[in-house]
Amino acid sequence: MALVRFVLRSVVEILVLPVTILQYIGMWDPLYKRFFPHVMSRVTVTLNKKMGKVKKELFDKLPDFASSSGLTILEVGCGTGANFHFYPWGCKVTCVDPNPNFEGFLRQSDTENKHVKLETFIQASGEDMHQVASGSIDVVVCTLVLCSVRNIDLVLKEIIRVLRPGGAFFFIEHVVAEKTGWLNFFQHVLQPAWRYFGDGCSLTKDTGTNLEKAKFSELNLKYTTERLAFNLIHDHIVGYGVK
Template sequence: MALIRFVLQSVVEILVLPVTILSYIGIWDPLYKRFFPYLMVKITSAINDKLGKIKKELFDKLPDFASSSGLSILEVGCGSGANFQYYPWGCKVICTDPNPNFERFLKKSIAQNEHVKIARFIVASGEDLSQVASGSVDAVVCTLVLCTVQDIDMVVKEALRVLRPGGAFFFIEHVVADKTTWLHFFQHVIQPAWRYFGDGCCVTRDTWKNLEKANFSELNLKHIIAPFKWSLISCHIIGYGIK
């Protein structure tokens, strides 16, 4: 089976060789980052249709972590603002994303979700939130982002830094399937192409291990199967960790 997987992976790598070359010479990434927000607006709408109930149940816990001055949230990889509709009334949100091309779509979501107060939009990766002061927010939200970052541990470390004591890191992330399944097999086969068309997305990460070894005082994490038919990203983890 390992040999078959290697052969199929090699075939996929050959098929995407032109994209690999474009990426290597620095052409693919700038062009795709301009196109990607348009794609994600469509995708996130479909994701919310499937995960809306799950998001609502999770984010209904956000007010539990509000401080005396109200609830302040830092969203890592905010994209087009797909989570705004699930945030509680009157919360203050700092938005970060490494792709500045999302800002125009973010403004549209802000206009549609007047119950949320957007403090600012910061162009930054999750690994470097230096523009946000330590211990300054009540909650950090990260949904379908840890699949694309370069260093999961560093993102979580930065999240813990900006959280106040007792604050919480909320997450919904797709992860690699169980090793005994065909889904696990096909995730590894398609990954050489997936990373280019998913803006660096990796479907083979066991992200829960990074969260389990992080310095949370309490971690509430569960594995679920998202209602995506025939999807490579049906396996998810959801929950929150408390600083």
């Protein structure tokens, strides 16, 4: 089975070779980063319908971590602002995303969600959020983001840095399927193409392991299932970690 997977994966790598070349010469990312936000503005409508119950149940806990001056949220990989609808009234949100082309969609989401105040948009990766002061944030949020970062452990380290003592990191992330199943097989086979058309997304990350190793004083994590993205994504982790 391992040999078959290797052969099929190699075929996929050959099929996406033109994109690999475009990536190598620096032409793919600029084009894709302009196009991707338009796709996500449509896709997130469907995602919110499918994951809405999970998001509501999780984000209903956000006010528990508010400071005396109100709730401050830092959303890493904010995209189009799809989570704004689920945030509590009066919260102040700072958004971080490496793709500047999301900002226009983000401002539109802010306009449509009057109960949320968008403080600022920061163009940065989750691995380096030096613009955000240490210990300044009540809650950090990531939803379907850690699958696409280059270094999960470094992102988690930055998240813990910016959180105030007692603050919390809320997450909803998809993870690799069980090793013994066919879904795991196809996730590995298709990954060479998926990374290009999924904005760097990896179908094969086991993000729960990284969270368990991170230095949270308390970690509340559970597994759930929801089929997304042509049924290639099935298993998710949901919860929050307290600094």
